[in-house]
Amino acid sequence: MLALNIVDRSYLEFLQPLDHIQAAPPAFLWVEKLSVQLFGNNEYALRLFPLISGIISLIAFYKLGQWALSPIALPIALLLFACLRYPIYYTTEVKQYSSDVMVALLLSLLLISLRGQILGKGRALLLGVIGAVAVWFSHPAIFVLGGIEAVHLITAAPEKRKAILLNRWPSYLLWFASFGILYILLTSKVAANQVLRQQWGKEYPGSVFDIVWLLDSFGRFFYRPMGFRQINDGIAYFAFVIGCIVFYKTNKAKFLILISPTAATLVATYLHKYPFRGRLILFLTPFVILIIAEGIAWLLSQWHRKKVFAILGIVLAVTLLLPPTMRAADLIVNPERKEETRSVFEYIKSHKKPGDLIYSDRLNQFNYYGKMYFGFSDADAVPTFQDFWNPLGFSQQSWEDFKRKANLPSQQRVWFVFTALIPPEEAQVKPRLDQIGQELEYFKQPGSFTYLYELK
Structure with a gap:
């Protein structure tokens, strides 16, 4: 259905609501259209950008892991990110979810590298332009920009916070002006589509106090889009909680940065503006994987203190890593075929x-x-x-x-x-x-x- 829009429409027509009950960021569609024009109307041309996005995401995830994780946790995180079911699948589908992951990771690396810095006018303008362009490539990019930058301001020294705000307000203005233009021009019209509203309406909480919905939805997150199957989604949830505790005790700033895109998305969900379910939140998977990996790594590191914790870490590592690794290896020989x-x-x-x-x-x-x-x-x-x-x-x-x-x-x-x-x-x-x-x-x-x- 999305391929029909890409092939049939002009570049300018991507600024209008799509046919066939589809929604995708305009810049993503422009890249797809260009790929079809350069390489012909075929699956390989259409899937090229999602595939490239997946490859870039692996490199960016490695860089983010180097900043966030202990040496033991980094290979665990890489193995999970490279082998889990849905992060692989969406690099082969003609949809924007793989590029959502790429944009989220690249924006994270950029913002982390500039944390606490007073930027020159040129760099501040460049930061604003990059964020303004990103929201046209990825709908949830605004959650990454807003979430991480908000944490940077909150955790900055009080005497420096005002200087950072004064220094970066032009960048923030560009981000939200670009997002506002896109929202008025296109996103609001898509959000008004009754079919889409009915399709995603059940994915919203009943009220701001709907904690049951929150626990259930976050639990489902580990099944899809993370890709942990059967009982492993609950085990991954457990490892995530341990990782949260470890990060919070050892480095609160890192923890808040990694959790901030999820928190920002949940705020939008509670406002009934963005569904917290399935492929729409695939962009959050790298941040959650990093926290899971740190939780497992901390348990493994306890061998000389509390062997029972280390044994539990071994069980978690084997349970969570072995099934996706074996499945990914099998895909090399037997590629998945869905609807031929x-x-x-x-x-x-x-x-x-x-x-x-x-x-x-x-x-x-x-x-x-x-x-x-x-x-x-x-x-x-x-x-x-x-x-x-x-x-x-x-x-x-x-x-x-x-x-x-x-x-x-x-x-x-x-x-x-x-x-x-x-x-x-x-x-x-x-x-x-x-x-x-x-x-x-x-x-x-x-x-x-x-x-x-x-x-x-």
Whole structure:
């Protein structure tokens, strides 16, 4: 759905709300559009920027880890960040979440390096420009900028705080002016989209005192977008709490800096301005991983004091590191395949006879792969049949009514394409198709399949 926006729109049109219930930062879309123009309309061109963002994020994460962590914790953190499920996955998807991580890490490194400094006019202006541009690349960049800089001001010596504020107010003004322009121009319109509001509405707390929601949502964070599976999400939560305690006791300033993007995001969530759930908060994963790693490292360092703590650290390290590491290693040999729709449309292209029609339960996939890749047109498509997944059962009469409206004659050959069905749904497909025609061919790929039927 996002790829259709990228391919179909001009650069200027990215300053308008997107089609197909999508939302993405304009600068991210501009880079994607440029990639398609330079390298052609294909998955590799579309996935190039997310992949580059993931690679840069690894380097930036290493630099941030050098500043934040003890020597024992750094390799633990790197292994987690490089191997966890969703940080890997989103570097291969045509969405902005991988670049959100990159922007968050780069901004963190920049702000930390300037902490407490009185900047010259040129450097203050450059800081303002970088932040102003960042919010156009990443929606949550404002949380990183505001959160970390607020901590720097809070932890600065009282006599220096006023000097820093006077020195950097032009930078702050540029940040919030840029964010304000983007919000008025685009973000507010996206936020007013009723479908998106309904989709994310349940992700907000009921009130400012809704502590149960906070604990539940933060617990879910370790499952997704962090990627810890089954009981390991609870174990990761436990390691995170230990890490928080260790950081707070040893270096409060570092702890506040690392936790500040999460705190800023939660403030926006409690104001019902930004959902705290899933891929939208992937940018917070590096900061949480650093805290988890420091918690494990502290336990491991207790071998000569309290062996029971060190043993607990070994258990946590093995439990949290082994599954993602093994899965990441397996991906090198067996890459993950989710919805191989292009292969299905490619099969149809090579086996389709003149006059054959195509029914797809995902119209956007037909529009992208069917039309743009393989040259099908609207004349090749059968409209979506809304009652196909009627939970009360397939209705022969509703199909006959649809068949007349769609002008489908008897003995018409139709390729039925289905994508991302769960097993119970997939099991329903063939019996229902058998009621309306005779099977001629079948082709299946991971996450997608097609039947060719001649209609009764």
